Amino acid sequence: MRRNILITGASSGLGAEMARQFAAKGHHLALTARRVDRLEELRSEILAAHPDVExxxxxxxxxxxxxxFAVTKQAAADLGGLDRVVVNAGLGKGVKIGTGGFAANAETAQTNFVAALAQCEAAMEHFYERKAGHLVVISSISAMRGxxxxxxxxxxxxxxxxxxxxGIRLDLMGRKNLDIKVTTIYPGYIVSEMNDVVASEQKLMADTATGVRSxxxxxDKEVAEASVPGWPWVPLGQxxxxxxxxxxxxLV
Structure with missing residues (x-):
């Protein structure tokens, strides 16, 4: 069991609900976000429901x-090592290219890719040291096409x-001495703080608890890739x- 889990962007939406559901399964958690007050509220909620988890x-x-890098190392020290890191923090800002919205687009690019690269680097350094671990990245069904x-x-x-x-998964192929897995999750439309403005208008939108359950x-299956929820996003992804x-x- 990958008992100790670090989740970034855990103050709301998918990250917060993943924390609740993993805690219910007995996992110890390291939760990170900019809004530490929300993290503290979530921590109190989880401990009240599951006093045996850390x-x-x-x-x-x-x-x-x-x-x-510093927080990843500290979280590992807090829990006695990390078994799984979920790279979840992200932004949904965006403006049509060429219409004066470079600042918003650049912020999204920096947060969703460059910052995610830093998180993957920090996680994989830790996993290579332990020779075990599970890296999970939260992509999007929108990644299927431009x-x-x-x-x-x-x-x-x-x-x-x-x-x-x-690419990280390719680096691990054939490394029988390592118990390290990499999973890419492609969520479809799931209600979160990022998209709550359009949630009421989107017929294919799953509620947060149901979407995160998938x-x-x-x-937990440690699959290489998964479009979730499976229906309708596996066929629609294709x-x-x-x-x-x-x-x-x-379609979009």
Missing amino acids: VVVHQLDVNDHDQV LPSTVTTYAATKAGLAHLAE IVKAI VLKRAPLGIVRK
């Missing part, structure tokens, strides 16, 4: 790369993150990969 919290801005308008940059960063994870199930661009534009 929960530590650390304030972390993932764009402070030195802090990413997408238009306000989601162009977001989709590109999530595709980059998926390729980063696959994420946790895939993570459509996105193969459909002509005109159809892709209508």
